[in-house]
Every structure is written in C-alpha cells, then in structure tokens.
Amino acid sequence: MMNTMGAFDGRVFGFGMPRLVMGMGARQQLADHAKWFGSKAFVVSDPGVAAQPSFAELRRSLESAGLQVATYTDVLPDPPLRIVQDCARVARAFGADVMVGVGGGSALDVAKIAAILNRHDVPIESMFGTDQTPGRGVPTILLPTTAGTGSEVTPIAVLSDEDHELKRGIVSDHLLADYAIVDPELCLTLPPAPTAYTGMDTLTHAIEAYTNKFAVPLIDAFALEAARLVASCLARAVHDGRDREARYGMALASLLGGLCLKSVNTAAVHALAYPLGGRFHVPHGVANSLLLPHVMRFNAPLAADRYAVIAEAMGYEDCVEAVESLSADVGTDKRMREFGVEQQHLPEMAKAAMEVQRLLKNNPREVTEPDALAIYERAW
Numbered sequence: 001m002m003n004t005m006g007a008f009d010g011r012v013f014g015f016g017m018p019r020l021v022m023g024m025g026a027r028q029q030l031a032d033h034a035k036w037f038g039s040k041a042f043v044v045s046d047p048g049v050a051a052q053p054s055f056a057e058l059r060r061s062l063e064s065a066g067l068q069v070a071t072y073t074d075v076l077p078d079p080p081l082r083i084v085q086d087c088a089r090v091a092r093a094f095g096a097d098v099m100v101g102v103g104g105g106s107a108l109d110v111a112k113i114a115a116i117l118n119r120h121d122v123p124i125e126s127m128f129g130t131d132q133t134p135g136r137g138v139p140t141i142l143l144p145t146t147a148g149t150g151s152e153v154t155p156i157a158v159l160s161d162e163d164h165e166l167k168r169g170i171v172s173d174h175l176l177a178d179y180a181i182v183d184p185e186l187c188l189t190l191p192p193a194p195t196a197y198t199g200m201d202t203l204t205h206a207i208e209a210y211t212n213k214f215a216v217p218l219i220d221a222f223a224l225e226a227a228r229l230v231a232s233c234l235a236r237a238v239h240d241g242r243d244r245e246a247r248y249g250m251a252l253a254s255l256l257g258g259l260c261l262k263s264v265n266t267a268a269v270h271a272l273a274y275p276l277g278g279r280f281h282v283p284h285g286v287a288n289s290l291l292l293p294h295v296m297r298f299n300a301p302l303a304a305d306r307y308a309v310i311a312e313a314m315g316y317e318d319c320v321e322a323v324e325s326l327s328a329d330v331g332t333d334k335r336m337r338e339f340g341v342e343q344q345h346l347p348e349m350a351k352a353a354m355e356v357q358r359l360l361k362n363n364p365r366e367v368t369e370p371d372a373l374a375i376y377e378r379a380w
C-alpha cells in the first residue's frame, strides 16, 4: 500500500458520526426517530426543497405520528447570520423538542446552529472557529437532498459573515446530529447543475482528505471509496437524474466524503474557495471545482504517490486529468472571470484566503500568499 506510513507516527485522531439510517425510502423512518425526542418537531429547509412533494410528505408523516410540526423554509445559500438568528427565534417560540433539517448543506448547517441557539443564548459570532460552542443543542435529525457537502454527518457549519464578506466556519462536536437519514430518493429531482457542483464538492473532500498532511488510514479508506464512487456515478446522475443506482452511489460518496471532515478535513482548495463564496457568491462546489486542478498541480511535487492512488481509484493514469475530464463532462469546468471576479481582485482574495489557516495547515505543500495569488491567476 502506498505511503500510509505517516499514519503510524504516533498520530492520534478522533472519529465520530451521528446514528445513521440509509437506503431508498429511509425517510419513512423520520417520525419514529423524531418521536423519541419529544412531541414538537421543527423542520428547517429552503424554499426550493419546501416546494417539493417529498417535503409535504415528510411533514405529513410527522403529523400522522402525533407530532406538532412548525417549519422555517427561508434558508438561503451561503446562509447569512440573520437567517440563522431568525430560524432559531421561530424555533424557540415554538418550543422545538427536535430540529429536522431537510435540504442541501445550507439548510442542514442552519438547523445545526439553530439547534444550539435554542438551548444557549449566545451570539453566533462567539462560536466561529473550533470548539467555541457552549454545549449541545436540541436533538437534531438531518436529511440531505443533495450529494453533497456531507453536512449530515459533519460537526461543521459554514455561514456567511456578510459584514465582512467572508464565509466562516463553526466546528464542534456539539454540531454532530443525533441522526442522519440518508435517502437517495430525496435527490432524484435535483437538477443537473446542482447535482454536478455538489458532486464535485464531494470529490474535493475525498481528494483533500486523502492527500492531507494529517491523513490517517481509517479516513483514507472512506476518501478513496468516495473518489471511486464519484468517478463512476456523478456523470450518470447529472445526465439522467432518475438513475437510482447513480443517485445511491453519489449519496454514499457524499456521506463518505463528509466522514473525512471531522478527523482530517480539507485543505487549500477549500481555503482558496472561501473568498470566492464569501464575496462573489460562487456556489461552494463550483468554487472548489474550478480551483481543484490548479491546487493539485501545485501540490503534485509533494503528493505524487497519493495522487497516483486516487487516479487509479478513478480509473485514470493521471489524477489531474481524471478531475478535469469529469469536470468538463458535468459542466463545472469554469473560470473565476465568469463570476464577476476581476484580475485586480485577486491580490485581496489571496490575502483573505491566508486567513483560513485552519484548512491551509492541512495542505501537503505550504501555501504562501504569493502561491495563493499564482493559483488564483491560473484559475482566473
């Protein structure tokens, strides 16, 4: 096996995940699990997901089981702090016993933080960073409708600090949900574009975990399988959304990619993607996708062995080629200039990316500010 010896050098890692229910139709178990926590279920989602028949069906299933249900369905992408505050306020007035997040990463992240704010009256800003949360929130059940961020199994939420045009992360085991209910049928109606960019996010989690400075064997296994699944299922799910096998494969890949984040996490691609999301509102998966090949070329001299293993898992000789050809196939091969970024913005973005040391420190090759600028120029 290639270059895993670093993992035996005394490195100690932690791993954790919510209780998991996975499979086609798994959502039918929601009410049984929600009932366990009390009689008032508060469902958090976004307007697109809330308009789907499956959302009404979930609501009915909770009500039929005797639960009182209230909803908050105004979650926006890259959720601003005021959305989380709003959601928490409504949930608290309702007296939620259990929070149910249904949606993509944004809805799930809002549910996680609102759950904490329901029990602890603290400013959101005081929780930014690692292990700054005051305690666990009300019990939480998460059902992803994208594949994805893997947010259903991570102890991470990413919010938009609009005053500073920044995306900022809250990382704490208090954010781990009580249940993740992963039902690939909930992804069957996801349109091709978000299917593509959320899937490229999963691929980025896998690659950044496997080539991480702090890689460990348990997580390597998840990361490699996630990369293999994305290579075999993503294009199929994009080109035919009703392909159940491909949707299942991607839901599993997303889950496995999410499982990489607590113990190992991501690296320079995600760090450099933060300013693209915070200031220019480039969707997270697109931002990762357009940076990924350039960061991989930058890292290659120090991570060649590991890239070779990923290439093999994806059915290619060369890992960058594997990523670029998949990205072209699913339509995420974009450039930064397509999103209103001008060349003169790049130096400030490089400076902003340097702030994300919690991820940059994981990169196999040290990234300086001039390095970040050079990578942005190549991706521009």
Ligand SMILES: [Fe+2]
Pocket (backbone or CB within 6 Å): 149, 201, 204, 205, 270, 284, 288
């Ligand atoms: Fe991500």
